[in-house]
Amino acid sequence: MRRANRILFFLLTLFACQAGLAHTTSLSYLDVTPHDEKLAVQWSISLADLNEEIPLDANNDLVITWGELRQRQPALKNLFGKALQFDRGSRTCSPDANVDLQVETRQSEPFAVLIGSFDCHGASGETNVRYTFLAQRNRQHRVIVTTHRIKAEAETLVAAPTGEPVHLPLKGDDSLHSFLGFVNHGFHHILNGWDHILFVLTLILSAMVPLHAAVAAEPLRQRLLTLLKLVSIFTLAHSLTLALSSMKIVTLPAIIVEPGIALSIVFTAVNNIWPVLGRHREGYLVFVFGLLHGMGFASMLNDLMLSTSHRVLALAGFNIGVELGQLLIVLMAMPVLLMPVLTARGRNGLAWAMSLVIACVGSYWFVSRIFPEVTLAALLSLR
Numbered sequence: 001m002r003r004a005n006r007i008l009f010f011l012l013t014l015f016a017c018q019a020g021l022a023h024t025t026s027l028s029y030l031d032v033t034p035h036d037e038k039l040a041v042q043w044s045i046s047l048a049d050l051n052e053e054i055p056l057d058a059n060n061d062l063v064i065t066w067g068e069l070r071q072r073q074p075a076l077k078n079l080f081g082k083a084l085q086f087d088r089g090s091r092t093c094s095p096d097a098n099v100d101l102q103v104e105t106r107q108s109e110p111f112a113v114l115i116g117s118f119d120c121h122g123a124s125g126e127t128n129v130r131y132t133f134l135a136q137r138n139r140q141h142r143v144i145v146t147t148h149r150i151k152a153e154a155e156t157l158v159a160a161p162t163g164e165p166v167h168l169p170l171k172g173d174d175s176l177h178s179f180l181g182f183v184n185h186g187f188h189h190i191l192n193g194w195d196h197i198l199f200v201l202t203l204i205l206s207a208m209v210p211l212h213a214a215v216a217a218e219p220l221r222q223r224l225l226t227l228l229k230l231v232s233i234f235t236l237a238h239s240l241t242l243a244l245s246s247m248k249i250v251t252l253p254a255i256i257v258e259p260g261i262a263l264s265i266v267f268t269a270v271n272n273i274w275p276v277l278g279r280h281r282e283g284y285l286v287f288v289f290g291l292l293h294g295m296g297f298a299s300m301l302n303d304l305m306l307s308t309s310h311r312v313l314a315l316a317g318f319n320i321g322v323e324l325g326q327l328l329i330v331l332m333a334m335p336v337l338l339m340p341v342l343t344a345r346g347r348n349g350l351a352w353a354m355s356l357v358i359a360c361v362g363s364y365w366f367v368s369r370i371f372p373e374v375t376l377a378a379l380l381s382l383r
Contacts, residue, residue, distance in 0.1 A: 026141040028133065029106070030084070033148040034170050039086055039093060039118045044104065044111045045133070052137050054079065066103065069112060073101050076114060083133035086118045087165060089125025093118035128165035135161040140192045142185060156314060158185040179317040186321020189297070190329075195261050195365060196293060197329055198358050202268040203230045203286065204333050209351035231330065233283050237290025238297060239319055245298035246315045257295045258369045264289035265362030272355040297322060 029044040047064050050056060054075050056064045081095035099116040120127070134141040139161070146156045147168050155169040158181040169178075190196050207227035218226075244250040268289070271277055277285055297318070337347065 026134065026138050028141070028143045029111075030129075030131075030143050030145045031148065032129070032145065032168060032170075034127075035117075037119065037121045037123075038096075039120060039127070041084065041086075041116055041118060043080065043084065043114045044106065045114070046106075047110045047112060049134060049138070049141065050076075050112055053134060064110070069103070070101065073099075076101060076112070079133070080114045080116055083131065083161075084118075085130040085132075086120065087128045087130070088120040088123035091120070091123035093120040093123065095119075127168045127170050129159070129168055130163050130165055131159050131161050132163045133161050135163060140188065142188065157181040179313050182314045182317030183321040183324075186297075186318035186323075187325045188321070189318070190322050190325035193296075195265060195362075196296075196326075198361060199261075199265050199268065199289070199293065200231070200234070200326060200329050201333060202265065202272060202355065202358055203227070203234065204330060204337065205351045205355055206230070206268065206272050206282065208334070208337050209347050227330070229283060230286050231326070233286045234290040234293070235323060235326070237287045238294030238322075241291045241294030242297045242319055242322075243294075243315060245295045246311060250295075252295055254299060255369075257292060257299065259366050260292045261289075261296050262362050262366035262369055264292055266359050266366065269355045269359035269362060273352055273359075 026046075026049050028046070028049065031042040033040040047056065047069075051064070054072055056068055056072055058068050058071065077099040080099050084095075086093040096117045096119060099114055102113040102115065104111050104113050129145065131143050133143070141161050143159050143161070144156065145159055145166070145168070147170055149155075149170060155178055157166070157169075157178050159166045204227060207230055208223050241250065245252075268285070271282075271285075337350075
């Protein structure tokens with residue numbers, strides 16, 4: 001029994017420690033506009049992701065300047081034609097020689113913007129894109145592709161760096177494909193978003209393995225009802241602000257939202273160890289923190305240039321995907337915490353240790369989000 005408890009504790013602690021070192025959600029943005037036989041393309045990549053493929057920090061001072069970025073422009077031009085491949089019918093479109101370089105900020109992070117075009121002269125038929133950026137380094141990376149059409153609404157879809165052809169709806173409407181893409185992206189977003197995973201885990205630990213002496217003797221049925229209540233409150237709250245923030249009715253800057261999410265993890269984990277709030281007050285706290293997490297979910301959608309109808313479509317699909325991912329986390333964690341090999345003492349010790357590790361990870365995230373290593377101001381300082 002004790003050996004099984006120690007092994008399980010080690011594995012779950014390793015899981016939480018890995019979360020502290022994990023890369024945040026990796027996204028790039030691709031805008032495609034057809035002009036006769038050419039495709040105008042604008043590709044925005046975060047400097048953190050770009051640095052994985054092409055080393056940018058020449059002097060290793062943890063600050064990427066405009067000068068360092070410009071020095072790598074030939075390599076960025078080659079990447080533009082290599083990571084993006086457009087096909088029309090049975091022919092491959094060729095990248096033009098000129099690729100402009102700019103910088104911008106998205107979600108308070110610096111992005112490099114590569115602007116060029118692809119020549120599809122003489123080709124006819126459907127247009128596809130094959131995307132391979134970070135295919136060997138980060139399979140969780142995703143690209144948000146927005147196609148702009150003359151006298152028609154923009155279409156947005158999500159693609160992975162698999163190199164498989166992805167159909168671009170330059171003609172007609174492909175709303176179902178776009179909707180399913182956002183369901184898939186929402187599902188992957190929460191499963192790859194370690195901060196959201198750890199927050200849900202703190203709720204599961206609080207409900208299923210309460211360290212509060214007054215509620216430790218609760219029957220299993222009561223604990224399951226408590227978990228259902230907390231998860232439902234969290235879902236309601238983050239769905240509310242996800243909708244309001246995505247529609248730009250209520251917004252907060254990322255410098256407040258992201259550290260706030262980290263603090264929510266710290267507080268709920270610490271509350272598991274040294275209870276400050278009783279059972280009857282936990283729901284209020286979870287609701288407030290859920291509002292912050294919803295704004296974090298919306299940060300990706302806010303950067304998309306969508307019409308009102310397609311923003312609603314993206315919001316609905318993304319939210320469904322998030323709920324499916326959240327449900328999967330609960331279904332995976334529950335059998336582990338209820339394993340017969342875990343003694344009551346071992347289960348309590350596991351909950352205490354995991355809450356402590358999660359609090360430490362959340363504290364690290366809070367500090368790193370308040371003092372990021374690379375800022376847009378530093379990037380532009382030598383421009």
